[in-house]
Amino acid sequence: MPYFKAKKLDFSSGRRMEVVLREEEARRYGIRKADVLKIKWKKKSFFAAVNYTNSKVEEGEIGFFREIWQSDKGKEMNSAGIVEVSLIKRPDSIKAIKKKLLGSPLNYKEIKSIIKDISDGFLGDIETTYFVASSFRGNFSDTELYYLTKAMVETGDQLKFKGMVVDKHSIGGLPGNRVTPILVPIIASLGFTIPKTSSRAVTSPAGTSDTLEVFMPVCLETKDIKKVVAQTGGCLVWGGALRIAPADDKIIKVSYPLVMEPYNKMIVSIMAKKVAMGIKYLVIDMPIGRNTKIKNKKAADMIERKMRYIAGKFGIKLKVMASRVIDPAGRGIGPSLEARDILRVLQQKKNRPMDLEKKALKITSALLVLTGKFTEIEAKKASRENLRSLKAWEKIKEIISAQGGNQNIDSEKIKLGSYRHEVKAAKNGRIAMYDNRAIIEFCRILGAPSIKQAGIYLDKVIGNKFKKGETLFTLFADSPDRLDLAKAALKKGHILKIV
């Protein structure tokens, strides 16, 4: 029953019918974020959801976004006119979160209300946290995971592409593991559609997008992505700027402080993004090991089963490649060094990292087989051939150009940090093992990924023998300070095990 002075706000909520009140004042009336209000002035009334503000209106005022006062009902509304407000109902999303916290399964309508209110900003960190916490009680059933995926897809942008739309996704955790920029041009050169989105590094020395950015633009809008894919069959873009499954980022944010990424959340996050991108054939690269996200075979099996269930619901053909991994693929770690490795493979230079090429071809072949258009032998031959004949190299240049970049690139022209330090062997020996975690930390000290030219180059890889005085690895930095820091750290930490 409270009354407020109307204030027209000169911007749009971009969402639904929405009004704002000052937080403290709303609280006094027992009005909470996302509550549905009935708003009356003169003989007219309409419904709107409420959000809090601490700046847009003064005490005693209610703010109306443009959607409202440009609507039929709102047209005659005056600023400073008095409106009457009454609370119609608490949001369905809050009711649903409470229900789940108390242990009951949710139906699709309930899950959709939660995901929609999260993505529209009506549920803040605290409410979203209650939702994530609710997954601890009895967890989510397969059906609920499917509902979550569907709701995340539907509350964001959905892209549609022509042709057979394929993709691969790596469940990260390994440095120097840049398969994507090699796989995408091979696949596209074979006539498939592969609209690839990648992420930036969070805790690793370089995400795929950080690396790609060394030699091409990756921040494209949805409409440009459509053009690039229509023209070249593929793209290599940063997914973070798109409105694909937008609720996911907010859920990730509140999961962070608990030092865990629940597997269920990861599954939904991956699958929702693939569904939204219209993917129909999907290979998942899932490294298993102590330093990766997936700790053991049992977890890998569980994840595969659930992904397969969700993929089936959306008509996606899925292949999961789970494998134990101990060493990085590629010799460079850090954006520019990884970019050089990638270009060396695509340009088929003699000094290219063969392990990275091998790994890229393996996953590429698996994806080709999954489409049903290739036998295993044909797939291997075709992907190797398209790399060797430089068709993949031509294709990535085409993509770079379509994305607004410069085709005139070469692996050996990639600029690397000019402050360098070579670590030499103190005696003859053989590389037995790398400490991936130490490699990541040294790259951080050197400044990667913000400093693209920083990183470590592995002159010797696992199994290599070396003589006293030979270079084992090289540090790259863009300032003497950074290099000194890393050299100081070298005295205490080891990045490789020698026998």
Add this chain to the structure above:
Amino acid sequence: MPYFKAKKLDFSSGRRMEVVLREEEARRYGIRKADVLKIKWKKKSFFAAVNYTNSKVEEGEIGFFREIWQSDKGKEMNSAGIVEVSLIKRPDSIKAIKKKLLGSPLNYKEIKSIIKDISDGFLGDIETTYFVASSFRGNFSDTELYYLTKAMVETGDQLKFKGMVVDKHSIGGLPGNRVTPILVPIIASLGFTIPKTSSRAVTSPAGTSDTLEVFMPVCLETKDIKKVVAQTGGCLVWGGALRIAPADDKIIKVSYPLVMEPYNKMIVSIMAKKVAMGIKYLVIDMPIGRNTKIKNKKAADMIERKMRYIAGKFGIKLKVMASRVIDPAGRGIGPSLEARDILRVLQQKKNRPMDLEKKALKITSALLVLTGKFTEIEAKKASRENLRSLKAWEKIKEIISAQGGNQNIDSEKIKLGSYRHEVKAAKNGRIAMYDNRAIIEFCRILGAPSIKQAGIYLDKVIGNKFKKGETLFTLFADSPDRLDLAKAALKKGHILKIV
């Protein structure tokens, strides 16, 4: 293993050994709030908990609070010196929250770690929400509630007073229910110690502190409270400024968006504050009803049982007075109008609200009986007598003076809103019932509690007969606008039922 440039901060954390990093940078290193770091420079090292900042240090810097660089180990530390940081362990509190989320009971050490980190600001809204959410899974046992109470007490200030320390607490929900300012001076005038803290209104038209503030200062610091109580035997202060059970406020904050106050949380919150204030005899006034916090007898019984258990653990003698209530006690609603009612009772004016006096005497007597120093008959007599002989009136003036206020007050000098509207009876009849919820909303429209002079005075109370043309109730406002708003609302809402 990361390295940072040291920066001495010119303020103290006021807590433990603490350092700050920029949030984004800390996240890149996988360092989370409240993590314990080992910090090394030259040959020295120490442990500190980390917090995030977005302003105190630059990228690449680590900020040290005064506690650290004024400590023995930190004395020789230079600003701009390089320190090495390593992650020693995740905070115990985060581990404990996860454990509870997964359904296991917590021991005292675990609960203490959570409450301490909440009250020290190491656990933010998101982490605190996970903890509150964890109570949904199997809830807290009586033992855990005791641990929670104990931990809340120990992480805040604890006050000790001489004599028999007594208190009463109302579990709110009713307008115009100001028993406290009458009870406190009676009890103090009888030689007991009653260090009373009260709250401000959140959703009601006036909290006890809002009302008291009309005629006395209520914002006192701990040291002044001690003086006032030593001098007069009692005090009437706002509890919000004290560091009593500080974790409680933060837990309340994250409970708000879920539109519920779990009973367990309420029990811990009340008991922790009483224990911290050194209370030994406690009467709980617990109105039961649709518009109050306690909806039914079953809930009341459960709350009483748990409170009794916790009280027993701390050696507190407890009496719970649960009763169904339907009407407000007192005729004024809103800070100034309620203040006038209170002073009328204390000054024993003829026009005093007898229902409020009766209620205050009833609870006062119950508290006296609880101390074991009075039989029921003696208690009734003593409290009535001390009110009638104006001993209570002299006592509250003594307290007002000790708290820095002016003794020269009178019920009829309380300033009320000068814009008034009397609602007259359209025909003869009798008051059957008030709508407490409507009364609260009308007071809000009139501007209470921020506008102290605003409110409603009930000229007729339940059971009163009236003739056509007599005044039923009066609206008070400090501006014609506010009064007009309320008059407009009157056309739609009713605050009383007439037969």
